[in-house]
Amino acid sequence: MLTNSTRRAVGHRPLRRPAAYFSARLASSSSSPTRTQKLAAWSAGLRYDDLPPVVVQKTKDFFLDWYACAIGGRHHAAVQAIDTFAKEMGPTSGSAELLHRPGGTSAAFAALVNGGASHVVEQDDLHNSSMVHPATVVFPAALAVAQATGANGKDLITASVAGYDVACRIGAFLGPSHYAKFHTTATAGIYGAAAASAHLLKLDAAQTLSALGTAGTQAAGLWQFLVDATHGKQVHTAKAGFDGVLAAYTAKAGLLGTADVLEGVNGMAVSMVPGKSTPEALDNNLGGEYSITESSFKWHASCRHTHGSADGLLQLMKEHNLSAADIEKVNCHVYAAALDVLGRTVGAPQTIHQSKFSMGFVLAVVAHRGRATVLDFTEEALSDAELDAFRQRVNMILDPEIEAVFPEKWQARVVVTTKSGQVYEQFVESAKGDPDQSLTQEELEEKSQRIAEYAGVKDMAALEKTFARVWKLENETDLTGFTIV
Amino acid sequence: MLTNSTRRAVGHRPLRRPAAYFSARLASSSSSPTRTQKLAAWSAGLRYDDLPPVVVQKTKDFFLDWYACAIGGRHHAAVQAIDTFAKEMGPTSGSAELLHRPGGTSAAFAALVNGGASHVVEQDDLHNSSMVHPATVVFPAALAVAQATGANGKDLITASVAGYDVACRIGAFLGPSHYAKFHTTATAGIYGAAAASAHLLKLDAAQTLSALGTAGTQAAGLWQFLVDATHGKQVHTAKAGFDGVLAAYTAKAGLLGTADVLEGVNGMAVSMVPGKSTPEALDNNLGGEYSITESSFKWHASCRHTHGSADGLLQLMKEHNLSAADIEKVNCHVYAAALDVLGRTVGAPQTIHQSKFSMGFVLAVVAHRGRATVLDFTEEALSDAELDAFRQRVNMILDPEIEAVFPEKWQARVVVTTKSGQVYEQFVESAKGDPDQSLTQEELEEKSQRIAEYAGVKDMAALEKTFARVWKLENETDLTGFTIV
Known part of the structure; x- marks a missing residue:
């Protein structure tokens, strides 16, 4: 590496170079690019x-x-x-x-x-x-x-x-x-x-x-x-x-x-x-x-580190026909970064933004509503006693095997104990929205509609038209008209 | 210091803060600003x-x-x-x-x-x-x-x-x-x-x-x-x-x-x-x-590290009534950074930009023209045999005492040996343009005119008017009209 003083000296070359200089460098066979x-x-x-x-x-x-x-x-x-x-x-x-x-x-x-x-x-x-x-x-x-x-x-x-x-x-x-x-x-x-x-x-x-x-x-x-x-x-x-x-x-x-x-x-x-x-x-x-x-969609409107556990809980509830009221306890086995990031919101979340970073709150929303969209994180939800009670029955536990493969894989293992004493376990290899379980066009439209609704978009018909345009984007010859009010 | 993961966690506070938040922080007596x-x-x-x-x-x-x-x-x-x-x-x-x-x-x-x-x-x-x-x-x-x-x-x-x-x-x-x-x-x-x-x-x-x-x-x-x-x-x-x-x-x-x-x-x-x-x-x-x-003007149009030596040479030539032809050798005693920066241009400079970073060339210009403005660094000057000959009679020498006080002070000591064998020495504490020997308004106008001339400004009368405006800038109520063609 050049020292500071030699680096400055290098600068004393002429300031102007013809654009051909770079073309020449790229074309040069004497030095590999x-x-x-x-x-x-x-x-x-x-x-x-x-x-x-x-x-x-x-x-x-x-x-x-x-x-x-x-x-x-x-x-x-x-x-x-x-x-x-x-x-x-x-x-x-x-x-x-x-x-x-x-x-x-x-x-x-x-x-x-x-x-x-x-x-x-x-x-x-x-x-x-x-x-x-x-x-x-x-x-x-x-x-x-x-x-x-x-x-x-x-x-x-x-x-x-x-x-x-x-x-x-x-x-x-x-x-x-x-x-x-x-x-x-x-x-x-x-x-x-x-x-x-x-x-x-x-x-x-x-x-x-x-x-x-x-x-x-x-x-x-x-x-x-x-x-x-x-x-x-x-x-x-x-x-x-x-x-x-x-x-x-x-x-x-x-x-x-x-x-x-x-x-x-x-x-x-x-x-x-x-x-x-x-x-x-x-x-x-x-x-x-x-x-x-290789990029991932975010399906839930919460911190990405809650997604695996949310998916696992939804899967168990569906498979075993559970309602939120049936659930006594949820243990989420996760990698360390999830504990680091989510661990700060251990008490009751005070703001909507915090609530998206509370594993307990996110899982409470998922258990009660079957989803966790932008429309589900509201002031009303924050003061909902049922959600708060559920939140307190959720725990996070560091899992060494899951930690060992992070961040290559963002895994989770969810263990649900029902009020009747049954224990169900679900391992989650990747979250909904990841490359191996990407979102369908219908799901993307649904997600988009919820965000537009959240943002107060009035002209939802225009959004529908945009869906159609985007799905055949390769045929579009005029790319104007994306403004929406 | 926070670790990466805790830092991310800090981010999970609410995103929106009222502007009053900062006002409150500034006004707060509980924490010192x-x-x-x-x-x-x-x-x-x-x-x-x-x-x-x-x-x-x-x-x-x-x-x-x-x-x-x-x-x-x-x-x-x-x-x-x-x-x-x-x-x-x-x-x-x-x-x-x-x-x-x-x-x-x-x-x-x-x-x-x-x-x-x-x-x-x-x-x-x-x-x-x-x-x-x-x-x-x-x-x-x-x-x-x-x-x-x-x-x-x-x-x-x-x-x-x-x-x-x-x-x-x-x-x-x-x-x-x-x-x-x-x-x-x-x-x-x-x-x-x-x-x-x-x-x-x-x-x-x-x-x-x-x-x-x-x-x-x-x-x-x-x-x-x-x-x-x-x-x-x-x-x-x-x-x-x-x-x-x-x-x-x-x-x-x-x-x-x-x-x-x-x-x-x-x-x-x-x-x-x-x-x-x-x-x-x-x-x-x-x-x-x-x-x-505390800021310094650049009087000469060359690398700042040549300025002390240029000033010293000019002073000796004036004091002893020397012309360029009288001078056999110039030794410039300088700090290390000057050698680092200028040392790269030890041979004949190939470009105008390089010539401003050649101690020998700069001193040759100064000796022959009594100045080193933007107008003096030209293709013609580059191919001037007299300047080139003078350039080769200039040396740089590291001076431990001058080095010891750099960069607090940018000193130089110039030793001129004449063809008749006399040796004159000039110590330079600071360069012309430094806070302790700032440029006069006349010198600033002169420098500005030369740069405008270099840039091909046609309307030099407008530049004169700008001088007058700037010298009474505190009285200007309308700050438009600085464009010059």
């Missing part, structure tokens, strides 16, 4: 006809799931503030749409506002191994740039697939030690937004590499907002979208981003990964596997 | 009438110096690309001005484009102890928001003073170990842009704290661009301005930034300072000393 170059070249070269049908279907599924989540966040104070900023600073018209109000804007501001709204209800997807929430950063930018460039449904799908891979692969590259310091959905997500935007702008491999370089030098997002429950999360997803769009558009206009922003001597791994990065994640089996097929 | 709170409160509370006359004068001096630098960068490819982005994404009119072309825009885009242009010619100021170039990040945002809000000259001056202190104090807080990984002008500069913007928006202490929190969670900027001489530097200053403006405007609109983004358990020091931070830099003697009085 870096992993970042391979990723950029793969992203730029991806074509709709290359995509296996399952990838196309998954992209449509996640697009709809994201769309509902973006609608769900519209009333959040941070989203309103970001929208005010967009009104003050952006154009008052444009072909990129805000999802929550009529009146177009530019692609960058649509990505900003829609991105800010996408992560609020926390029902968006999760790519487990990279710890990235890809939809919330990729789709706002992809839809905005697609609308701004007059792209069609196939273009949008292809760009989104590229964005997913770039975001998730870079998230996996950065790894857990980065995640411990930085909000990876923002710091890796910005690359996904840049790659999707670059694809829609038809940037070549060299320009896409440049866009990734400019994305990386803007990558930011600290966890400090969690300490006082402020609005950093919304800023992160909003800005990942805006900044990714900026990276792609400026690359097109001739701005040169650095070529090796991830693995370079002063790049992201050296500066923002305190532990070990995973270089092979960047280019391993590119095109042979797709990150978008 | 953090250093960041003190800095925010001081910044928000700063009034023009508080400012000592020397601070007002310095602000006007640095404003003019910045203005010339921003003009100087207009033709850079990165600035043009960023301007293209502004045209595509921003509004086509607005009361904030781009300095290089007519047609207003919004404050955020003016800060973006003008900020991108400000650091190109590398003639802008440097605050030594924090390693921040404050003008390039504070003034673009301050002028843009001042124009957008209809502020007057006193408002602009006061906001800029606040921005300087916030940027430089946070830069000093982050310190050398941060600087080794991140471009501090960007990562600390964003706070300066936010504070100046917040001041012009008349945000109170709680809102200003919120703006600083949102600034910090966007702070980014890697040195990797130095490795391949790409355009990261322009992205950094452009985005520090834009993002700082965003932080302030969204804080005004109700977005809550985290309260302790610098010293908090998951804040910037923990995540982005590998070594030691300097907390007392944040609030030590607030209002008793002003960062803007």
Whole structure:
């Protein structure tokens, strides 16, 4: 590694390089391309006809799931503030749409506002191994740039697939030690937004590499907002979208981003990964596997760590025809991270947000209502004595075998004791919504409707029409008309 | 420090907090305010009438110096690309001005484009102890928001003073170990842009704290661009301005930034300072000393590490009435960083940029022309045989005594041997432009004219008028009209 002083000295090379410089580097046979170059070249070269049908279907599924989540966040104070900023600073018209109000804007501001709204209800997807929430950063930018460039449904799908891979692969590259310091959905997500935007702008491999370089030098997002429950999360997803769009558009206009922003001597791994990065994640089996097929839907509207236990309880109740009143006790055997995260809400939850992170409360809701949607976490539910009584009959227990395979697998084992003294046990290998038990289109529509209802959407007929459009997204030639009031 | 898992757990508090939350925290007598709170409160509370006359004068001096630098960068490819982005994404009119072309825009885009242009010619100021170039990040945002809000000259001056202190104090807080990984002008500069913007928006202490929190969670900027001489530097200053403006405007609109983004358990020091931070830099003697009085002008258009030797040579030549032809040899006794940085250009410089980092070439220019302005580093000069011959008669020598006091002091000792065998020696305590030998208004005008000439400004009469406006900036009631073609 260069020392600080030698690094500064390196800077004394000429500031201006012709764009051909990068093309030459990419074409050069004398030096083998870096992993970042391979990723950029793969992203730029991806074509709709290359995509296996399952990838196309998954992209449509996640697009709809994201769309509902973006609608769900519209009333959040941070989203309103970001929208005010967009009104003050952006154009008052444009072909990129805000999802929550009529009146177009530019692609960058649509990505900003829609991105800010996408992560609020926390029902968006999760790519487990990279710890990235890809939809919330990729789709706002992809839809905005697609609308701004007059792209069609196939273009949008292809760009989104590229964005997913770039975001998730870079998230996996950065790894857990980065995640411990930085909000990876923002710091890796910005690359996904840049790659999707670059694809829609038809940037070549060299320009896409440049866009990734400019994305990386803007990558930011600290966890400090969690300490006082402020609005950093919304800023992160909003800005990942805006900044990714900026990276792609400026690359097109001739701005040169650095070529090796991830693995370079002063790049992201050296500066923002305190532990070990995973270089092979960047280019391993590119095109042979797709990150978008590895992402998970969130079916329940609660913390992801409650999902396995909720599924197990539902299964046992169905199998043994139990009602909530029949149940004396529920023991949930879980991995350590579930105890860490959920363990803070051991008493009665005080707020709706807390209630989604209380294993007891979530299982009480599931037992009484057969579901745990955004509509089930309410002030009324919080003060429901029956739910509270059930909550107190739920325990969490660390299970060494389950812990041993986490986070590869997010397993659970649920043991129910009935009031009549019977004991039933259910092992859960994965949660509903995971890749091996993905949601059906009907379930995705149901989830979307509930989120839209939660968000106070009036025009539910428009939502139905959007369902139909999304299921045949590859045939869409006009991507406008996604605003819903 | 919280572990990763407990940190996540902390996040499960309610997401929405009333704005009053921060006001209450600030007003609370039960807990003493953090250093960041003190800095925010001081910044928000700063009034023009508080400012000592020397601070007002310095602000006007640095404003003019910045203005010339921003003009100087207009033709850079990165600035043009960023301007293209502004045209595509921003509004086509607005009361904030781009300095290089007519047609207003919004404050955020003016800060973006003008900020991108400000650091190109590398003639802008440097605050030594924090390693921040404050003008390039504070003034673009301050002028843009001042124009957008209809502020007057006193408002602009006061906001800029606040921005300087916030940027430089946070830069000093982050310190050398941060600087080794991140471009501090960007990562600390964003706070300066936010504070100046917040001041012009008349945000109170709680809102200003919120703006600083949102600034910090966007702070980014890697040195990797130095490795391949790409355009990261322009992205950094452009985005520090834009993002700082965003932080302030969204804080005004109700977005809550985290309260302790610098010293908090998951804040910037923990995540982005590998070594030691300097907390007392944040609030030590607030209002008793002003960062803007500690910043240095760059008189010569060469690497700052050549300035002491250039000054020494000029002084000896004047004192002993020497011409370049009289000089046999120049020995420059310097600190180690000068050798590190300049040592890479030991042969004949190949590019104009390299020539500014060649001690021999810079001293050759100074000896032959009596100056080293932007106009003196040209292709013609590069191929001038006389300059090249002089260059080869210049040596650098490490001086332990000079090294011992660096970087507190940037000293030099120049020893000239004449062709007639006489030896003259000059010790240089600080360079022309440093706080203790600041530039006069005449010198600033001269420097500005040369940069404007370098940038191909046609309307030099307009520049003269700007000089007059800036020298009485505190009396200006209308801050428009700074665009120059």
